[in-house]
Every structure is written in C-alpha cells, then in structure tokens.
Amino acid sequence: MWLTRPFSERSTRLFLSVLLAALALVTLLNLAVPAGHPLHVSTYAVTLLGKYLSYALLAVAVDLVWGYLGILSLGHGAFFALGGYAMGMYLMRQIGDRGTYGDPVLPDFMVFLDWDSLPWYWLGFDMPGFAFLMVLLAPGLLALVFGFLAFRSRVTGVYLSIITQAMTFALMLAFFRNEMGFGGNNGLTDFRELLGFDLRSDGTRLGLFLATGIALALGYVLCRAIVASKLGRVSVACRDAEARTRFLGYRVERFQLFVFVVSAMLAGVAGALYVPQVGIINPGEFSPIFSIEVVLWVALGGRATLYGAVIGALLVNYAKTVFTGVMPDAWLFALGGMFVLVTVFLPRGIAGLLSLRPWRRASHTATTQPTTGESTA
Amino acid sequence: MRMLPRCLSGLLCLCLLFGLPLAAQAQDDPGQALLDSLDTDSYADKGEAVETIIASGDARSRRWLEALLGGKLQRHKDTGRFVVVVENRGRHWPVVDALSFEDAGEMSRRELDRIGINNALRGQLQGALAVIDLHAEQVGERREAARALLGDVDASLAEPLRVVIGEEEDAEVRRLLEQALAIHRLEEGDAAAVDVLAGSLNTRVRSALNAASRSEDAELAAAATSALADIEQKMMLNRGLETLYFGLSLGSVLVLAAIGLAITFGVMGVINMAHGELIMLGAYTTWAMQQLLPGQPGLALLLAIPAGFLVAALAGVAIERGVIQFLKGRPLETLLATFGVSLILQQLVRTVISPQNRTVVTPEWMSGSLMLNEGLSLTLNRLYVLGFALVVFAGLMLVMRRTRLGLEVRAVTQDRAMARAMGIRATRVDILTFALGSGVAGLAGVALSQLTNVGPNLGQNYIIDSFMVVVFGGVGNLWGTLVAGLSLGVINQVLEPWAGAVLAKIVVLVFIILFIQKRPRGLFPQKGRAAEG
Numbered sequence: 001m002w003l004t005r006p007f008s009e010r011s012t013r014l015f016l017s018v019l020l021a022a023l024a025l026v027t028l029l030n031l032a033v034p035a036g037h038p039l040h041v042s043t044y045a046v047t048l049l050g051k052y053l054s055y056a057l058l059a060v061a062v063d064l065v066w067g068y069l070g071i072l073s074l075g076h077g078a079f080f081a082l083g084g085y086a087m088g089m090y091l092m093r094q095i096g097d098r099g100t101y102g103d104p105v106l107p108d109f110m111v112f113l114d115w116d117s118l119p120w121y122w123l124g125f126d127m128p129g130f131a132f133l134m135v136l137l138a139p140g141l142l143a144l145v146f147g148f149l150a151f152r153s154r155v156t157g158v159y160l161s162i163i164t165q166a167m168t169f170a171l172m173l174a175f176f177r178n179e180m181g182f183g184g185n186n187g188l189t190d191f192r193e194l195l196g197f198d199l200r201s202d203g204t205r206l207g208l209f210l211a212t213g214i215a216l217a218l219g220y221v222l223c224r225a226i227v228a229s230k231l232g233r234v235s236v237a238c239r240d241a242e243a244r245t246r247f248l249g250y251r252v253e254r255f256q257l258f259v260f261v262v263s264a265m266l267a268g269v270a271g272a273l274y275v276p277q278v279g280i281i282n283p284g285e286f287s288p289i290f291s292i293e294v295v296l297w298v299a300l301g302g303r304a305t306l307y308g309a310v311i312g313a314l315l316v317n318y319a320k321t322v323f324t325g326v327m328p329d330a331w332l333f334a335l336g337g338m339f340v341l342v343t344v345f346l347p348r349g350i351a352g353l354l355s356l357r358p359w360r361r362a363s364h365t366a367t368t369q370p371t372t373g374e375s376t377a
Numbered sequence: 378m379r380m381l382p383r384c385l386s387g388l389l390c391l392c393l394l395f396g397l398p399l400a401a402q403a404q405d406d407p408g409q410a411l412l413d414s415l416d417t418d419s420y421a422d423k424g425e426a427v428e429t430i431i432a433s434g435d436a437r438s439r440r441w442l443e444a445l446l447g448g449k450l451q452r453h454k455d456t457g458r459f460v461v462v463v464e465n466r467g468r469h470w471p472v473v474d475a476l477s478f479e480d481a482g483e484m485s486r487r488e489l490d491r492i493g494i495n496n497a498l499r500g501q502l503q504g505a506l507a508v509i510d511l512h513a514e515q516v517g518e519r520r521e522a523a524r525a526l527l528g529d530v531d532a533s534l535a536e537p538l539r540v541v542i543g544e545e546e547d548a549e550v551r552r553l554l555e556q557a558l559a560i561h562r563l564e565e566g567d568a569a570a571v572d573v574l575a576g577s578l579n580t581r582v583r584s585a586l587n588a589a590s591r592s593e594d595a596e597l598a599a600a601a602t603s604a605l606a607d608i609e610q611k612m613m614l615n616r617g618l619e620t621l622y623f624g625l626s627l628g629s630v631l632v633l634a635a636i637g638l639a640i641t642f643g644v645m646g647v648i649n650m651a652h653g654e655l656i657m658l659g660a661y662t663t664w665a666m667q668q669l670l671p672g673q674p675g676l677a678l679l680l681a682i683p684a685g686f687l688v689a690a691l692a693g694v695a696i697e698r699g700v701i702q703f704l705k706g707r708p709l710e711t712l713l714a715t716f717g718v719s720l721i722l723q724q725l726v727r728t729v730i731s732p733q734n735r736t737v738v739t740p741e742w743m744s745g746s747l748m749l750n751e752g753l754s755l756t757l758n759r760l761y762v763l764g765f766a767l768v769v770f771a772g773l774m775l776v777m778r779r780t781r782l783g784l785e786v787r788a789v790t791q792d793r794a795m796a797r798a799m800g801i802r803a804t805r806v807d808i809l810t811f812a813l814g815s816g817v818a819g820l821a822g823v824a825l826s827q828l829t830n831v832g833p834n835l836g837q838n839y840i841i842d843s844f845m846v847v848v849f850g851g852v853g854n855l856w857g858t859l860v861a862g863l864s865l866g867v868i869n870q871v872l873e874p875w876a877g878a879v880l881a882k883i884v885v886l887v888f889i890i891l892f893i894q895k896r897p898r899g900l901f902p903q904k905g906r907a908a909e910g
Contacts, residue, residue, distance in 0.1 A: 333724050
C-alpha cells in the first residue's frame with residue numbers, strides 16, 4: 001500500500017516517465033547514432049550526465065531532510081563522501097597488483113607511506129557485497145550517532161546547520177591527514193574495474209549512467225513513499241511546529257532520526273555512484289562549501305517538492321560546467337548571485353514558478369509547502 | 378684602561394680621514410706594520426704579532442684576526458699588498474684591501490700567499506676574538522658575545538675571562554661570563570661550579586650539567602643531577618607558560634573574529650556567513666593603507682584601524698540593506714543568502730586585487746619579542762593582538778551596556794514590537810547594530826593581517842571557528858564569547874603537542890559538537906525573556 005501510494009501522485013508519474021525517457025534517449029543516441037553525427041551523445045557526455053544524476057540523487061536526499069523535516073543540513077557532503085570512500089576503497093582493492101608498486105594487497109599510497117599491512121578498517125573491502133553494504137552503513141551510522149545526539153538534546157534550526165557544517169569540516173581535516181589511511185590529500189584514484197567491468201570502457205560508463213538513473217528513480221520513489229506516508233505527515237508537522245507535534249504525543253526526535261538516517265544513506269549511494277564515474281574521491285568532497293552548494297541546488301529547484309531538487313541539481317551543475325569552461329572567474333559570482341537571488345526573490349524555487357500556473361489545482365501543493373513558522377524561528 | 382686604546386684609534390682614524398693624503402695612507406698606516414709583523418714563518422712570532430695587534434686597539438683588528446682565523450688574510454706575492462679574500466672559490470677570488478677594506482677587484486689564487494696558522498694559534502685567535510667582542514661598546518653586543526662563549530671556554534681562555542669579569546660593569550654580562558667559566562670548571566671536575574649554573578635554562582649549560590651528572594665523581598654527579606632536576610622543573614613551568622601564551626594568543630584571534638558575530642548573530646539573531654569576508658576586507662584595508670603610505674607601515678597600521686572598521690561597517694550595512702532585511706525571520710534563508718554574498722566578496726577580491734596572498738608589513742615596534750627569561754620569550758605582535766582584542770572587547774561592552782545604542786539594541790532584541798511602541802526606530806537600530814558587528818569584524822581583519830597571510834580565503838578559515846566560539850559561549854552573551862574564545866584557544870594549544878595541529882582542531886570541533894548536545898545554549902545561556910526569542 002505505502003509503496004503504491006507515491007505513484008498516485010501526478011508529479012511522481014510525470015517525473016519517472018521523463019527520467020526513464022531521458023535515460024532511454026541518451027542510451028539510444030549514444031549507441032545507435034554514429035560518432036560523427038550531430039545528434040550523437042559521446043561517452044564523455046554520458047559520464048558527465050551520470051555525474052549530474054548522482055548529484056541529483058544527493059539533492060533529493062537533502063530535500064528530504066530540508067524540505068520535509070525542516071533540518072537544513074550543511075553536512076550532507078560528508079555522507080556523500082563517506083559513501084564515495086566506501087566505494088573507492090573497494091575499487092582500490094580491485095586494482096590488486098596492477099598498481100605502480102605492484103603490491104598485491106596494499107594500495108599504492110600505503111606502499112608509499114611504508115605501511116606493511118592493511119589497517120583493520122580496510123579489511124573486507126575486497127568483497128563487493130561488504131563494500132556496498134558499507135556504502136549504506138558508513139554514512140548511516142554517522143548520521144545515526146550524530147542525529148541521535150543532536151535530536152535528543154533538541155538542537156534545531158541554525159544551530160543544527162552550523163554543527164553539521166562543523167562535522168563535515170572536521171571530517172575534511174581528518175581525511176586530509178595521511179595517517180588516516182585514506183590517501184590523504186590525493187584521495188583514492190587510479191581505479192581499474194568494478195565487478196570485473198573495465199571502468200574505462202564505453203559500455204561500463206553507459207552502464208554506470210543507467211545505474212545512476214535507476215538509483216535516482218528508486219531513491220525518488222522511496223522519498224516520495226516516505227513523504228506520502230503517515231510518517232511523512234508527522235515529519236512535515238515537525239517541520240512546521242515541532243513543539244506542537246511533541247505535545248500531541250509524537251516522539252519528534254525518533255521521526256527526525258529515522259528520516260535523517262535514510263537521507264544520509266541515500267547520499268552515500270549517490271557518492272558511491274559518483275566515484276566510479278569521475279574516477280577519484282578526495283577530501284575535497286567533505287568541504288563545507290560543497291555541502292552548502294547542494295543546498296543551493298535544492299533551493300533553486302524548489303524545496304519540498306523532490307523533483308525540484310533534481311531540476312536544481314541538473315541546472316546548477318550544467319551551468320557550472322559551462323561557466324568553468326568559458327569563464328572560470330565568473331562562476332563564483334554566478335553561484336553567489338544565485339544564492340542571493342533565489343533566497344530573496346524565489347523562495348519556492350523553480351518548482352514554485354511552475355506551480356504558479358493558474359490552471360493548476362492548488363490543493364496538493366498547498367499542504368506540502370514549508371511555511372516560515374515555528375520551526376525556523 | 379679599556380677606553381684609552383679606543384680613543385687613540387679613534388684619533389688615528391680622524392687623522393687618516395682628514396690629515397693625510399690617500400696615496401700616503403698605505404705607508405703611514407700603522408696597520409701596515411702590524412700586518413707585516415704577521416708575515417713570518419715562525420708561529421711563535423705570529424703569536425706575538427697577534428698580541429701586538431690586540432694591544433694596539435686598532436678598530437680593524439677584529440676583522441684582521443677573523444680573516445686570519447679563516448685563512449682569508451693573504452698577501453700578494455709581487456706587490457706585498459695585504460688583502461682579505463671575500464670568497465675563495467674558482468680560480469679568481471674577489472678580494473678587498475686589508476687596510477682600507479675597499480674592493481680590490483679579483484686576484485688569481487696563484488698570486489696570493491696565505492698567512493698560515495697552526496692549532497695553538499687558532500685557539501689563541503678564537504679566545505682573542507671573543508675577548509675583543511667582550512669589549513664592545515654596546516651592552517647588547519657584549520651580552521651576545523658572552524652568551525656565545527657558553528660552553529666554548531677552554532683553559533687558554535679562562536684567565537683572560539677572569540680579568541674581563543673583574544672589569545665588566547653590566548651584571549647580566551658578568552653573570553653569563555661566570556656561567557661560561559663555570560661550565561669550564563665543571564668540565565674540569567669542580568663541583569662548586571654547579572651552584573653558579575643552577576637555574577640557568579641555557580641549552581649549553583644543560584648539556585654541560587648532563588655530562589657532569591654522568592661523571593664518576595659521585596659528589597659532582599649528585600650535585601649536577603639535582604641542579605638538572607631544578608632546571609627541568611623550571612623548563613616545565615616555562616613550557617606551560619608558553620603554551621598558555623600561545624593559547625591566549627590564538628584565543629584572542631578567535632575572540633576578535635567571533636565578537637562581531639556575537640553582535641550580529643548573538644544579539645540580533647542574524648546569521649551572517651559573510652562575516653569572514655568582512656574580516657578579510659579589514660585585512661585588505663590594512664594592506665591598502667600600507668600601499669598608500671609606503672615606508673610608514675606603523676602609521677598605516679594605526680590608520681587602518683578606523684579605516685578597516687569603516688570599510689567593513691559600510692560593507693555590512695550594504696549586506697543588511699541589500700539582502701538581510703528581506704529575509705527577516707527566516708534564518709536558514711539568511712544563512713544561504715549571506716553565504717552567496719561571501720562567495721561574491723571572495724571572488725571580487727580575487728578578480729580585482731589578486732588571487733595571491735598580499736604581504737602586510739609588520740611595523741618595527743611590533744616585531745621582535747619580549748624576553749622574559751632565557752627559555753621564554755613572547756612575540757610582540759601576538760602580545761599586541763592580545764591587548765587589542767581585550768580593548769575591542771571592553772569597547773564593545775561599553776557600547777552595549779552604557780550607551781543609548783546599546784540600550785536600544787537590547788530592547789529591540791528582547792521585544793521588537795514593544796520597543797517600537799516605545800518609540801525606538803527598530804530599522805535604524807538594525808542597521809547600526811549590523812554596522813557595529815561588521816566594523817568589529819573589520820578590526821579583527823586589521824589585527825589578523827599581522828599574524829597570518831592576507832588572501833581571499835582569509836575569512837573562510839575563520840567563519841566556522843567563529844560560529845563555534847559564539848555557540849560555545851552562549852548566543853547573545855559577549856562575556857561568553859570572550860571566555861569561549863580564550864578557552865578554546867588554550868585547549869587547542871594544550872592538545873597540539875601530543876595530537877598535532879590538525880587533530881587538535883578536530884578534537885576541539887568534536888568537543889564542541891558534543892558540548893552543544895549537553896548544553897544547547899552554550900556556556901552562559903541567556904535567561905529570562907531574551908532566551909525565548
């Protein structure tokens with residue numbers, strides 16, 4: 001029942017059909033259209049799109065907590081990066097003895113640091129099943145511990161935002177250290193293959209793109225299912241009037257914790273799909289500025305709509321690719337300008353613009369839009 | 378007795394400068410005769426010649442002996458002219474005339490004859506040089522020379538040193554020389570020398586005592602060991618004081634960076650993520666002032682204090698009017714918008730000025746350090762910044778507690794509607810408060826320019842720390858910010874030796890995150906009506 005409910009919403013059906021059609025179209029244009037043709041989508045572009053889609057999944061995860069729970073997390077990049085590192089560790093182990101130093105077990109950077117054995121937390125990452133489990137568990141556990149401490153003592157609003165930012169900042173500093181055993185500054189890179197597929201081949205890249213698209217679709221449905229369920233209704237209640245919800249007898253912190261952990265896991269999956277496509281994971285993903293950029297994607301697309309997050313992520317990242325290619329200096333101006341303009345003039349984002357259409361029925365959106373009530377005060 | 382030869386040589390120099398034609402200088406210069414006497418084959422004669430040179434009190438004798446010691450005093454084979462080799466590499470060596478010390482071009486090494494020395498002469502020279510330095514006119518130079526002698530005294534030097542000690546007027550030089558002598562006596566097994574050395578923090582003294590503590594003479598070893606233990610205790614205290622000082626210094630930087638935020642975030646409740654960039658603007662103002670007033674870094678720095686305040690305050694007002702006023706009551710949106718502003722400001726500096734760091738000169742009266750004792754010296758710039766932070770804090774307290782503006786700010790924060798009903802223009806108060814907080818950020822920038830690199834990322838490095846300090850101290854409480862900033866600085870420095878700089882920072886961050894769980898409203902939570910806001 002709760003799994004079918006999301007499909008009853010028009011926006012879900014529309015979103016899914018557009019997404020799947022786009023996936024099919026890109027696949028077709030990549031495979032069936034010859035390389036010289038103007039309509040051909042190169043493998044490079046496919047990988048780029050795959051990267052955008054993994055960002056979109058991250059944005060959906062952020063929208064789940066920010067849009068429907070009222071928690072502005074400025075540290076979701078940390079969950080994304082942890083998922084990415086879990087995947088990266090698996091990919092590192094897959095290199096085997098083909099590294100520069102040819103050590104059958106130790107990754108190159110450990111040989112370089114004169115380590116003689118794998119640290120305990122690297123054990124098991126040669127098994128894909130374990131690694132993929134860690135993609136979910138590592139961010140999930142961090143979110144569980146962090147969220148448990150934060151929500152239990154009712155840290156909310158701006159305070160929560162700032163300590164999530166401090167969390168990702170601390171992790172960034174930690175991962176920059178060589179002694180941590182995650183490659184320090186350079187991170188993990190030089191990957192060869194994933195589950196036996198060569199990461200450099202066109203087929204694998206297309207496959208990764210499709211996998212990311214499908215993960216986005218599934219993640220979207222999952223979030224929609226949560227939002228549409230009774231749990232989601234309570235979350236929205238927490239967002240709009242936390243104290244009142246608590247007085248009604250709901251254990252607010254449990255709802256918050258659950259949604260927060262689910263969101264962190266989704267972010268981890270996004271990171272895990274991101275890493276094999278860009279071929280590197282380094283502590284830069286932990287930087288506070290990345291996490292706050294993700295929030296901008298959501299704000300631009302439209303908070304508390306889910307599809308708005310996807311639109312925002314795709315748009316901003318496309319703009320970033322274009323800008324940094326044409327005039328790199330202007331990108332930060334554009335990004336900063338967007339932050340200001342969106343928050344001041346477009347508080348409901350692009351999705352808000354869409355719903356301004358007069359012929360649209362107002363009933364659905366009116367109840368799901370966040371208000372600037374008690375929770376944010 | 379020491380003054381007489383110096384007077385004579387001074388007179389001589391005057392004569393040389395005014396009375397004698399330059400061409401005749403070489404022949405009439407008494408130095409020529411002194412150098413001539415060095416050029417003999419007998420080392421005994423050379424030794425006597427060295428004595429004569431020292432006794433002559435000639436102002437150049439130090440350089441001659443130094444050159445002789447380094448094998449750089451040489452004589453031209455054909456002309457018999459004495460030269461000092463500047464650099465003896467390659468075939469042709471640049472040289473200077475040994476009498477006038479003027480550039481004498483290059484000479485082939487084949488044309489030159491070195492005035493050789495042997496080991497006995499070398500020892501004599503080293504001692505003689507040290508004694509010459511000990512006769513320098515400046516007390517500071519004499520202290521330097523005496524300090525350099527610690528651990529380098531041998532039997533040949535002991536006797537002349539005793540004479541010098543008898544004549545020396547400065548107590549500090551005397552103390553150092555006695556220590557130098559005592560090290561020598563210690564090496565010879567004199568247990569009484571330990572008393573002289575007790576309590577000194579000099580590394581040479583400690584290594585001498587260390588060596589003595591392993592000696593076979595039980596009495597000496599025991600005395601040395603107990604003296605060492607004393608010294609170790611003193612060192613511990615020093616290290617503790619030093620850590621405390623560095624901690625307070627770091628803390629003062631944190632306080633400076635956070636105190637403006639304590640006004641805008643703490644008192645007004647506005648999240649200004651561009652706060653770091655306002656600090657950066659203050660630092661750049663200092664740099665700009667120094668560019669405007671080249672050659673007067675001190676004056677520029679003093680002028681930068683009001684200028685930095687104004688620039689940052691104006692920028693703050695622009696941010697408040699341009700962005701924040703539209704986002705009243707939506708703190709999360711304010712956070713995002715001001716973050717955008719911070720990106721724009723950073724990029725603006727990168728594009729307009731440069732992505733590279735700019736150097737801000739430290740004026741002379743701020744460089745150097747204040748030496749408390751041999752093991753502990755406080756760098757002056759940090760001391761100034763610490764003082765500056767306290768002054769700024771006191772000023773802010775005064776404004777908030779004793780002025781009309783402070784009263785109105787507190788009124789508006791506690792109950793905006795009621796304050797307006799009482800006739801306070803809340804919008805004006807908003808602007809002024811924000812200008813005040815931003816201006817203080819500018820002041821922080823001026824101070825920071827003396828401690829760190831001034832670059833576009835300057836602000837970014839402090840924003841998270843600043844928020845941590847404000848949150849840790851308790852929002853809306855200036856005292857809390859002071860205590861939190863200073864204590865976080867000290868904690869950081871205490872952790873650093875055993876955890877490393879990065880790990881210490883991480884530990885502090887984690888500590889604050891956990892602390893917030895326990896006390897969500899900080900060290901000094903607000904009470905009463907203000908807390909409900």
